[in-house]
Structures are given as C-alpha cells and as structure tokens.
Amino acid sequence: MVETVIIPIPSREPIQDPNPEFRIVEIFESLQGEGYNTCMPAIFIRLGRCDLACSWCDTDYQTYDSMTLTQILEKLQGYTAKNIIITGGEPAIHPRLTVLLDALKSRAYYLCIETNGLHQIPAQIDYIATSPKACYAERYQKKALSHADEVRIVADLNTMTERQFMDFAQVMAQKITAKHYYLSPLEIEGEMNIYQTIRLIGQLNAAGVEGPNTVHWQLSVQTHKWAGIE
Numbered sequence: 544m545v546e547t548v549i550i551p552i553p554s555r556e557p558i559q560d561p562n563p564e565f566r567i568v569e570i571f572e573s574l575q576g577e578g579y580n581t582c583m584p585a586i587f588i589r590l591g592r593c594d595l596a597c598s599w600c601d602t603d604y605q606t607y608d609s610m611t612l613t614q615i616l617e618k619l620q621g622y623t624a625k626n627i628i629i630t631g632g633e634p635a636i637h638p639r640l641t642v643l644l645d646a647l648k649s650r651a652y653y654l655c656i657e658t659n660g661l662h663q664i665p666a667q668i669d670y671i672a673t674s675p676k677a678c679y680a681e682r683y684q685k686k687a688l689s690h691a692d693e694v695r696i697v698a699d700l701n702t703m704t705e706r707q708f709m710d711f712a713q714v715m716a717q718k719i720t721a722k723h724y725y726l727s728p729l730e731i732e733g734e735m736n737i738y739q740t741i742r743l744i745g746q747l748n749a750a751g752v753e754g755p756n757t758v759h760w761q762l763s764v765q766t767h768k769w770a771g772i773e
C-alpha cells in the first residue's frame with residue numbers, strides 16, 4: 544500500500560516580524576513648537592534618514608540607533624502626553640512605519656506627522672503638517688500631497704529670488720488643500736530672516752484672490768528654539 548504524504552503548502556502571507564526595529568534619532572517629550580498646534584504637549588519620535596538634503600537642515604537625521612518596537616513602547620511609558628509627533632528626517636520613507644503606527648494607535652495616541660510632502664501618508668495619521676521645500680521645487684511639480692492639515696514653508700531665500708520663492712508658495716497652496724498655511728523664517732546659526740518673511744506673508748496675502756479657496760498665510764516661528772527647549 545502506498546502511503547500518502549501530506550506536504551504542507553507554505554502560507555502566502557508575508558511573515559511579519561512581531562518586534563521589528565526602527566531607526567530612532569531621539570524620543571523626547573516637549574511642546575509642539577511650530578504651526579497651528581504650537582504649545583501642544585507632545586512626545587516626539589524622530590526617525591532617521593531623509594530623501595532630501597536641505598543645506599539649512601537643523602536635524603542630524605543620519606545619526607540614529609536601532610530600537611525595537613517593544614523598546615519604543617517601553618520608552619513611551621515614561622511620558623504623559625497622549626499626542627505623538629512622528630518626525631525626522633523624513634518619517635514617511637521609513638520601512639514598516641505602519642507597524643509602529645498601528646501599535647501607537649492601539650494605545651490610543653493621537654498621531655501627528657511632520658513630512659516634506661513628497662510621500663503618501665499612512666491612514667493611521669490623524670494630523671498632517673507638511674513642509675514642502677522650495678529648494679526642491681522641481682520634485683514637487685511631479686508629486687506632492689494633495690491634502691494636509693497644515694502647510695508650513697521655510698522662507699529659504701538664500702538660493703532663490705523672492706519671486707521664485709513666492710511662486711513656489713503659491714503653487715503649493717494650489718496643490719495642497721489644507722486648513723492652515725504658514726511661512727517660517729529660515730534660521731541659520733541663530734540668525735532668522737523674520738522681517739523678510741513677514742513682508743512676504745503680506746505680499747502673498749495681498750496677491751491672493753478672494754473666494755472660497757482663498758489662502759491666508761500666517762507666520763510660524765520655532766517657539767521651542769526661543770524657549771530653549773527641545
């Protein structure tokens with residue numbers, strides 16, 4: 544008699560690591576320093592790496608450690624805020640980001656992201672703050688988010704004319720539907736072009752067409768730097 548041998552068919556589901564690793568630059572609790580939610584207590588999770596390399600970037604996104612999901616969740620237990628700001632670098636390029644977001648969401652955190660606006664944002668995110676970069680204007684012609692909660696553009700006037708910068712801001716305002724639009728002064732080694740930025744806000748608002756989609760530009764400053772907090 545021939546014996547029947549049953550060969551198990553491998554599952555087509557990819558095997559998910561139950562405790563994946565993430566590139567963590569830092570995790571800290573502070574206040575949101577910028578934009579509409581300024582002064583909102585929040586835990587910041589800063590993920591390593593970015594797909595852009597802005598000359599004035601204030602973050603060392605290439606220096607990071609690997610932390611497992613369990614280690615991250617343990618670290619969060621030491622904080623009180625229920626809002627988490629996922630930032631970077633560019634957090635949206637991190638592999639397995641949705642695994643981290645699922646774990647945070649299931650612990651009832653409100654999830655915000657700070658993104659350069661060149662990537663799709665996972666559905667678990669509750670609040671999108673995007674900061675398109677004028678020095679990479681050509682990339683934003685090809686792809687940009689179509690929606691965010693707020694748009695914050697750094698007034699990067701070192702390498703372009705005011706006209707070029709304002710064109711970029713106006714194009715972004717047309718491409719990205721948002722509730723709030725901000726210009727932020729460019730800060731290099733403690734120096735800020737704040738008065739020039741305020742003047743450009745006035746010019747952008749004066750140039751705006753009144754109607755249902757009128758964009759009102761406002762100033763966003765990095766209050767955490769003035770307060771001397773993280």
Ligand SMILES: Nc1nc2[nH]cc(C(=O)O)c2c(=O)[nH]1
Nearest residue numbers: 573574575576630657767773
């Ligand atoms: N307090 C504080 N607020 C922030 N908002 C956005 C930040 C960032 O680095 O993405 C940031 C930051 O680094 N600190």
Ligand code: SF4
Nearest residue numbers: 593595596597600632
């Ligand atoms: S997109 Fe943001 S994190 Fe990336 S290089 Fe530019 S300023 Fe730095």
Ligand SMILES: [Mg+2]
Nearest residue numbers: 601602630773
């Ligand atoms: Mg910062």
